[in-house]
Amino acid sequence: LFGKLSAYYGTVEEQGRKTLHGHFLVWVDGQLPLHIVRERLMSGDSEFLQELTDYVESAFIGQFMTGSKDEVSARVPQTSEYEDRGIHTILVDKSTIPDGYLDPTLTLPEAPPPEFCNEPEICSCENCLSLLSWWERFKLTVDDILIRSNVHSCYQKRVKKDSSSPGSAEKSKQDKVAKVHFTGKGCLNKDGVCTARFPREVFMKTTVDRETGHINIKKQESSINDVSPTVTAANRCNTDARCLLSGTAVKAVVGYVTDYITKGFLKTHQIFAAMYESFSK
Template identity: 25%
Template sequence: MKHIKVVGGHVMGSAHSRSALRTKIHSLCFNLGLPSLFVTINPVDIHSPVALYFAGVDPDLDRVPPEVLRTSYERAQIIATHPVATAKVFNCSIKSILKCLVLGGVLGPTKAYFGTVESQGRGSLHLHLLIWLKHEYTPAQLKENIQNQDFRDILLKYLEDVVKEDLDLLREETDSITNEVVSVCLSTPNPASDDFHRIFCKDVVRLVETSNIHKHSTTCYKYSKGKSDTSKTCRMRMPRVLVKTSNIDLTTGQITMRRSHPWINNFNEWLIIAYRSNMDTKFIWSGNDAKALVYYITDYVTNSTLEFHDIFALAQQGITNSIDNAIEKSRKLVLRCYNMIASQQEVSGVQVASYLMNYDDHYTTHTFRNLFLISIENYLQVELTKARLQEKDVDEERLDDMTTPFDEEQEEDTKQTEEQFLSEPTQTKNGARFVMVNTRLDYQHRSQDLTALCLYDFASHFHTKLIDKSDRHLIKNANGSEGERLDTEGTKMNERYIFETAHSQSSSHIVIKHTNPVVPVLVGPQIPRQQREETRERYSRALLTLFVPRISVHDLCALNQI
C-alpha cells in the first residue's frame, strides 16, 4: 500500500495527492504560526447568472429579469449539463474574492491564506479557507493580553466588525424587502451608486435571510444515529443562545459574540455579498481550535469514498490479474493496483472538469519546497559517529562497520529514510556530465557569506540557478575568491552567491535569493514532542539540524556530548 500511495501522489485529484495538502498546511503553521480565521465559502451555482452565462444563457448581468432566470429546476438542469461552466465560475469567483477582498483587507491585514476545494453531495464545489492575519500574537499571548481592558475592547470591536451573528446593525438601514427575484440571483450593488450604503445593507439582509439561516436536515444528525429524537443534537449547534453584548470570560478566555437571532450562521457582509451564497466564519482563538480546524479540513479533503476493506479487495484483484509477471513488471503491477482502486472512487462532473481545465484543488498565497529532514538527520548522525570513532583511533574497516544509520534496523526502513538525490547536468573542464545533488549539499557548500544562515532559512530564502550570460559577467568581475557574494548593486537582480568549489555544480550553478520566501515542507516522520522521553533525542536532533547554522557536524554539538 505504501507503493500505491507513492504512485497515487502523482495523480491529479487522487486522495493520495490531496493528502499532501495536510503537510502543506502544517508547514505553513510551522512557518507563520497558527491561523487567525476560518471561512467556508459555499457558492450556489444554480442561482448564479454568471454560471448561466458561461453555460450559454445570455442574461443581462447588471439587471436580471425573472423570465430570463427561469425556474430553479430549469436552472439546475442547465448547470448539471454544463460542469465546465460551473468549474470556470467557481475558479474565477474564488480567485477574485481572495485577491480583491481577502488580500484587500476586509477581514483585516492578511499575510497568508490556504484554502482546500471540496465537492458537495450535489456535485458543486466549495472552499474551506484558513487565513493568517498580520499580527505576532500567539494564542497564549492573546489570552494574557485580554486581561487588559483596552486590548479587550479593541479585540471585541474587531470581531464584531468582521464576524456578524445577527442583522441588527444592518437592518437599521433597510426598508421593506420584496422578493421579486431570488436574492442570490441579483447582481452585487454598485459601489459608485449614490445610495450604496442603504442598497448594500438591504442586499445583505436579503441574502442572509434567504441563504444563511440554518434549517435542520439529516446532515445535522448524521452523528446521532440510533438515538431517540429527543436526545439528538444538531452538530451545527443550532439553535444558539442569544447574547445581548459581546464579552470575554477572563478566567477561561471564552469569547461570546452578540447574537439576537438563534438560527443565523456567522457571516461577513462583504464576503457574502460578493459570492451571494451561504457562508460561515470563525475566529480561531486558541491552539486547540486551530488544531481541530486543520484536522477537520485535511481529514475532510482526504476522505475516501471507498472503505478500507474495499481498497484491499481491489488491490488484490489487480495483483491477481498479473501475478505471472509481478516480479518482472513490479512497477506496472503497482500502477495497475492503483488504477483499480481509483476507478471505483466517486468524482463529481464539476471536479473532473476542474481537473481537466487545470484548475487548482487548493488556493494559497505561498509556494512550497520539500525538505527531506530525516535523511539529513541520518547523514549528520553518521558523520558525528565517524568523528567520535576517529577520535578514538578506530581503524577504517571497523569504522565502516560501526557507522550504520542510527535507527535503521530493517532494509525497508532504510530505504524510506536514506538520503535522496537528484541527477542534474553540470559543466566541467572535461565537458558536460551528470552529478548527484540535493539541498543538503547545497547548504553544506554554500557561500561563506551565508555561513550564519540555518538550514531552514536557507531552504526558505535561496535556491540554485543555472549560470546564464548575465551571471557570467558578474562572476568575471568578482574577486575570484571561493564562495563569495556577487555584486548586483545597481541592478534589478536578486542576491547571488557562488558555491564553494567542493560543490559538484560550482562551475555551472549559483545560489540566488527568492523574491518571495518559500515554505519548506518537512518530508518524512514528523518532529516528535519535546515532552516525550523516548523521542526527546530525535526532537533535539531535528531542531539542531534545522535551526543551528553549521559548516560541519562539529558546529552542532561537542563530540563527547550525548
C-alpha cells in the same frame, strides 16, 4: 477585508450533487500569539479588549443588519414552501413576488461608488450621499441573502415506511408534516437533538470570562452562524466566517480541512459514470 494576510490554508471540494464547497483558514499578519491574547484578556486590559472587540465586530456579525429575523422574513419576498410532488415540484407559485424584484442569490454584487469623502456620514456632497444610499442597499441585500441561505431549520429524518408494522399509516401521515424535509434529510437525532448544534447561544454584547480568558463575541441571532457581510454579499450564497481565538479551535479546523484534502480518490466505476454523464450532455 480582515487585514494583511500572512498565510492561508484551504480546499474546495465537490459534493455529491456536483456543487462546489470551500473551507479556508487565513492568518492575519501581525497577530499576537493566542496565549498572549488570552493573558491580556484575563488581566482586565480594557483598552485591548475594546480594540479587539471593535475589530472582530467590524469583520463578523452574528445577526441581521436591518432588524430581527421576523422583520427581515416579513420584508423579503419568498415563494411559498412546496412539497415533494414529483415532476410538479418545479411548478413554484411566484404570484407573491413583486414586479421588479430580483433574488440577490441570482444576481451579481453591486459595486460601491468609486469616489467619496473621508467622512461620508457627515458630508452632504453627491458622492457621499450616493455611498450612503449604496450602504443601505448593501445591508438590505445581505439580510435578503441571509434569510434565504443561512437560517437553519431543524428537520426530522424521513423514516422508511413499513406497512407491516402497526400504526404505520399514522406514522406515514406524520412523516408528511413540514418537519420532514422534502429531500428526506434531517438534523434531528432519535432524541430530538439537532446534530448541527442549533440553536446557537446568544450574546447581546461582547463579554469576557476573566477566569478563563474566553471571549464571547456579540451574537444576537441563534439560527444562523457568524458571517462576514462582505463575503456574503460577494458570494451571494450560504457562507459563514468567524474569528478563532484558541489553539484548540485552530487545530480542529485545520484537521477538518485536511480531511477534505486527503479524501480518497473516486472509484473507477464512479469516474466512468461521471465521464459518461459529462459527454452525454
